[in-house]
Amino acid sequence: MQAFIIDLDGTLFRGTEMIPGADLFIQQLRERKLPFLLMTNNSTRTAAEVARHMQGMGIPAEETDVFTSAQAAAQYWDEEQQGKRVFVIGETGLREALKDRGFELVDEAPDVVIQGIDRKFDYEKLTAAVRHIRAGAKSIITNPDHLLPSDGGFLPGAGSIAAAIERATGVQPVVIGKPSPIIMRYAMARLGAAADRTLVVGDNCVTDIGGGAAAGCRTALMLTGLATVSNWREHAEAAGVQPDLVCHGLDELLHKAMSIESIS
Template identity: 50%
Template sequence: MTSTAQLPSPAGLLIDLDGTIYHGGRMIEGADEWIASLIARGVPHLFVTNNSTVNPQTFAARLQAMGIPAEPEQVCTSAQAAASYIALEQPGAAVFVIGEDGLREAVTTAGLRVVESDADVVLQGLDRNLSYESLTRAVRLIHSGARYVLTNPDLLLPVEDGVIPGSGSISALLQAAGGQKPVVIGKPSGILVNYALDRMGTTAEQTWMVGDNLLTDIAAGVGAGCPTALVLTGITNQDNLASYVEQAGVRPDVIFENLHELQTYISERLGR
């Protein structure tokens, strides 16, 4: 463990999923034991993910299949936060979606309308079935005055056998062609973090942000005023740590090689 600060006992935890709890369909070693220990100690926690592709029920089922205790109510996605943001700004808005089922479901659940034309908002997330036709339609809508909202800026997504291009990679194309910077919902934006804090009912100062990505998870936690814990289990590792610190312009409060180290540290902070 590397520490730049002694963190207080957490009143709650915001925990990243991809790269922190699992890689694709493979659980990261120690994740099941750590989450079980939080439950045993009565520590509130939410799984906060930039992944907008599926709904909270699917995320919870995926975690349960790995032996990790989780309920849908404990999952907070960038899709939910994006739909909530748009619904508050423009109730009943017409939304053109580039994304997968989880994003479309979040949009309709928030009382918004999914449309193919005449959209008030272009909402974009990760879309692994992306077509040139969809990109063209989105660009034309943006040029016609639609707001551009991005679920998350992740350039890469860790999977079992490496990485794949993320939502941010698609956004780079849309920004270049559309000429408009998006409203970013997911980490490192504070919108998703504040949405999660509101749901959990804790303050930023009391709530740790735990994740594997300095550019998103840790930057979001620092920006929101949360204590931050980086785990070197995903995007960030010892080889690229210095580079990511420079790119992000932030440092985590504590750094852990693995989840076992993190679990021990939290147990010591709780003192029970």
């Protein structure tokens, strides 16, 4: 049975507006009992908040459908079992994910620095992170995105903050979110799906298509967000990946995905 790992912003919605057909697409996946997970690199919101955001647009998403880079980062460090003391640079989604795993959020002597997007990031936080890592704390980032789309243009992302910390410490962090295969492996485990039975869907050639390919999954590029009819070939070439499917809309995606399933 085909399983789906589906990107959110640019694939199911843009900001606060649902991409046409997203509600019906999720409904059809449920009706056909096709397993799926809604994956986001954004670590600012909890899974419940992400689900409510989509519900407000009419997309029938539930908290259990959502998997965030914050949850994946917390899972990774939990499995590493190298200490419970965490210095966090991030917002509610990351902090709550770590608390849910039983970690102690501290300002001094942490075992690890876990960093996501933080819209209140400042020199004081940078200094603290650098000192902790240089003193031996491990370094983890939720996702490497350098820019985030917004209504007013692009904003610096978690990867931009990470670049400053890495430059000052000389320590390369463990990357959890797309295109890292770490978050992809966790997602497939949650779905109970093998890589060759999983289709990764998204609008970003670097994170979505690159991450899916790195994990050995089939991929579907949506021309509904970052990738468009006019630029997708250029994006794919720059990312060094080629999607298995290219779709203009979600109705086309489901039709093509089922066609692949019938001959695989």
